[in-house]
Amino acid sequence: MIAFILRRLAVAIPTLLVLIVISFILMKVAPGNPFAGEKSVPQAVLDNIFARYGLDKPAWQQLVEYVYNVVFRFDFGPSFQYRDRTVNDIIAQGFPVTFTYGAWAFLAASLIGIALGVVAAVKQNSWLDYLAVGFTIGAQVVPNFVMAPILVLVFTLWLGWLPGGGWNGGHWSNVVLPVIALATSYLANIARITRSSMLEVLNSNYIRTARAKGLPSHQVIIKHALRPALLPVISYLGPVFVGMVTGSVVIDLYFSTGGIGQAFVNSALNRDYSTILGITILLGALTITANLVVDILYAWIDPKIKL
Amino acid sequence: MPPVLTVSDLNVRFALHQAEVTAVSDLSFSLEPGETLAVVGESGSGKSQAFLSLMGLVAKNATVSGRAMLGDVDLLALGHSDLNRYRGKDIAMIFQDPMTSLNPSLRVKAQLAEVLVRHQGYTPEQAIRAAIEMLERVGIPEPVKRANAYPHELSGGMRQRVMIAMALLCKPKVLIADEPTTALDVTVQAQMLDLFKNLTTELGTALVLITHDLGVVAGIADRMMVMYGGRCVEKGPTDALFYDPRHPYTLGLLHSTPHVAKRARRLDPIQGLPPSLEHLPQGCAFHPRCAFRLERCFAERPPLLPVEEAHEKACWYQGELNYEEVA
Numbered sequence: 129m130i131a132f133i134l135r136r137l138a139v140a141i142p143t144l145l146v147l148i149v150i151s152f153i154l155m156k157v158a159p160g161n162p163f164a165g166e167k168s169v170p171q172a173v174l175d176n177i178f179a180r181y182g183l184d185k186p187a188w189q190q191l192v193e194y195v196y197n198v199v200f201r202f203d204f205g206p207s208f209q210y211r212d213r214t215v216n217d218i219i220a221q222g223f224p225v226t227f228t229y230g231a232w233a234f235l236a237a238s239l240i241g242i243a244l245g246v247v248a249a250v251k252q253n254s255w256l257d258y259l260a261v262g263f264t265i266g267a268q269v270v271p272n273f274v275m276a277p278i279l280v281l282v283f284t285l286w287l288g289w290l291p292g293g294g295w296n297g298g299h300w301s302n303v304v305l306p307v308i309a310l311a312t313s314y315l316a317n318i319a320r321i322t323r324s325s326m327l328e329v330l331n332s333n334y335i336r337t338a339r340a341k342g343l344p345s346h347q348v349i350i351k352h353a354l355r356p357a358l359l360p361v362i363s364y365l366g367p368v369f370v371g372m373v374t375g376s377v378v379i380d381l382y383f384s385t386g387g388i389g390q391a392f393v394n395s396a397l398n399r400d401y402s403t404i405l406g407i408t409i410l411l412g413a414l415t416i417t418a419n420l421v422v423d424i425l426y427a428w429i430d431p432k433i434k435l
Numbered sequence: 436m437p438p439v440l441t442v443s444d445l446n447v448r449f450a451l452h453q454a455e456v457t458a459v460s461d462l463s464f465s466l467e468p469g470e471t472l473a474v475v476g477e478s479g480s481g482k483s484q485a486f487l488s489l490m491g492l493v494a495k496n497a498t499v500s501g502r503a504m505l506g507d508v509d510l511l512a513l514g515h516s517d518l519n520r521y522r523g524k525d526i527a528m529i530f531q532d533p534m535t536s537l538n539p540s541l542r543v544k545a546q547l548a549e550v551l552v553r554h555q556g557y558t559p560e561q562a563i564r565a566a567i568e569m570l571e572r573v574g575i576p577e578p579v580k581r582a583n584a585y586p587h588e589l590s591g592g593m594r595q596r597v598m599i600a601m602a603l604l605c606k607p608k609v610l611i612a613d614e615p616t617t618a619l620d621v622t623v624q625a626q627m628l629d630l631f632k633n634l635t636t637e638l639g640t641a642l643v644l645i646t647h648d649l650g651v652v653a654g655i656a657d658r659m660m661v662m663y664g665g666r667c668v669e670k671g672p673t674d675a676l677f678y679d680p681r682h683p684y685t686l687g688l689l690h691s692t693p694h695v696a697k698r699a700r701r702l703d704p705i706q707g708l709p710p711s712l713e714h715l716p717q718g719c720a721f722h723p724r725c726a727f728r729l730e731r732c733f734a735e736r737p738p739l740l741p742v743e744e745a746h747e748k749a750c751w752y753q754g755e756l757n758y759e760e761v762a
Contacts, residue, residue, distance in 0.1 A: 139481040302739070332535065333530060333532055333535040333536045334535060334536055334537055334539070335539070336492055336530065336536070337530065337536045337537065337598070337601075338538065339491075339492060339522075340490055340492060340522055340523060340527065340528045340530075341522070341523035341527075341549070341550050341553070341601070342518075342520065342521065342522040342523030342524060342550075342553060342554065343519065343549065343553055344516065344519055344553075345515065345516075347549075347553075351549075352538050352541070353539075355540045356538070356539065356540050413726040430539065430540060430541060431539070431540060431585040431587070432539065432585070432587050
């Protein structure tokens with residue numbers, strides 16, 4: 129187990145390096161540069177700016193210096209877009225915000241989604257099942273950019289219960305709406321996957337054995353059926369976790385949360401090389417970690433898998 | 436001694452989209468304490484569904500009627516939570532496929548121990564100790580090691596032994612074994628049958644052996660019940676049915692079994708196919724395949740009537756059953 133984790137971490141380092149190199153090349157290949165504004169700037173001024181950010185050096189040297197700074201000084205460099213902020217600042221400011229509402233949304237989506245899926249499967253073809261299936265289909269077809277304004281309309285403008293935006297240091301009232309808007313469609317997916325996987329497990333021979341033993345239904349479901357049924361759900365949850373805690377530009381825009389999702393999109397639009405790279409590396413590292421956790425959970429659920 | 440299980444007028448019907456299918460019709464039998472009853476029939480004869488219904492394990496679209504008295508409790512009248520007090524304790528069941536009948540994500544000991552915790556109020560530690568003892572009793576070498584294993588680490592025969600151990604933990608009055616040897620190697624099959632015989636004798640458990648393999652029956656069954664098209668067509672002592680079968684279907688079965696039909700030079704399968712339960716023939720369900728059929732068999736279903744002491748059959752034909760006529 130520990131050997132497995134160490135091995136996976138050892139593989140993670142070259143993976144991240146490859147990720148950096150590819151992202152770097154893609155940015156360089158794309159036409160334009162961070163300072164190609166609408167107004168024409170004298171060439172001398174541009175040269176000065178390029179020199180200040182090290183863009184006058186050959187590309188390979190820029191890459192090597194960047195990697196050196198990231199690896200040995202944990203410095204993602206200055207932002208090209210905001211003169212007085214470094215990428216470390218941007219991440220330090222935005223990531224806690226998205227992580228907060230993303231993690232809550234993840235918790236809500238997985239717990240409620242799994243519970244809903246299990247209930248729907250256990251009560252298959254009952255009104256509860258139809259209600260759950262109806263809800264999941266409804267929730268899946270409503271994209272979050274429709275969901276967000278509807279939530280604001282209902283809870284802010286009509287009912288006046290919750291603020292329609294802002295972060296306010298993560299006060300719960302500011303967190304609720306982003307969480308709902310982000311979680312809903314994921315929740316629906318999780319419920320759907322759980323339901324179908326649970327149905328399959330409930331029809332399996334070993335569940336018949338468990339029933340034949342005279343175990344009460346809740347024990348059959350929780351002890352015998354749930355764990356094997358969660359296998360496909362877990363593999364879906366890994367990438368979903370990364371997607372959620374790194375935020376969504378839609379949520380950040382609608383609720384003005386100041387999260388990292390918005391910063392990511394802005395940086396791409398403004399050709400803010402260092403910010404793009406910084407957030408990409410963060411995403412990569414999170415993805416690698418989430419996959420590692422998924423694999424460990426897999427081995428826990430299915431003893432046939434040896435780590 | 437009073438019978439340990441008395442089933443009367445058991446009917447199992449399944450509601451399909453278009454029609455209703457009757458898998459088991461008017462089945463009645465009783466089981467003496469400690470005896471071994473073999474239930475024999477082709478696929479689709481209703482033999483498995485009849486016993487799954489006693490355990491409350493039939494599919495959701497089934498309706499079960501009749502009575503099944505286990506002592507003075509009618510199993511078929513119990514709700515699920517009441518039934519859970521008896522199944523696994525007084526009446527236990529072993530299934531055909533040991534490879535998929537154990538939970539792949541739980542250790543063997545956990546799957547065994549929970550039965551005792553549930554029914555006998557053991558603490559988990561006591562239950563695990565008793566489970567290991569039972570594993571030893573069913574002939575599993577290194578029981579402590581196997582108890583800690585996951586099912587996929589055991590062979591098919593070993594897993595079926597685990598299933599047997601699980602079913603016998605509470606010393607049930609009735610053990611139903613649904614084709615327990617079908618999925619196993621022939622060499623393992625014989626061991627398994629010995630084990631069944633020995634353990635049920637030791638514990639005084641009545642054994643119902645559902646099978647299509649008459650070779651299995653010959654060795655261990657006291658009585659035999661032959662089913663066809665959801666009904667019992669002949670039942671009686673095993674020897675009587677083997678040496679003096681009175682129903683043409685029983686005769687056909689005996690002659691299609693390699694072990695039994697020693698005199699035949701080649702195998703003689705029963706002609707035709709088992710009937711689809713959706714379109715059961717009028718009259719006697721066996722008449723389209725029967726060499727002895729009479730005019731009457733097309734229209735009227737023969738009732739199950741005694742032919743001798745403890746030997747019953749459902750057939751209009753009363754003459755000698757001569758195998759040459761079948762062949």
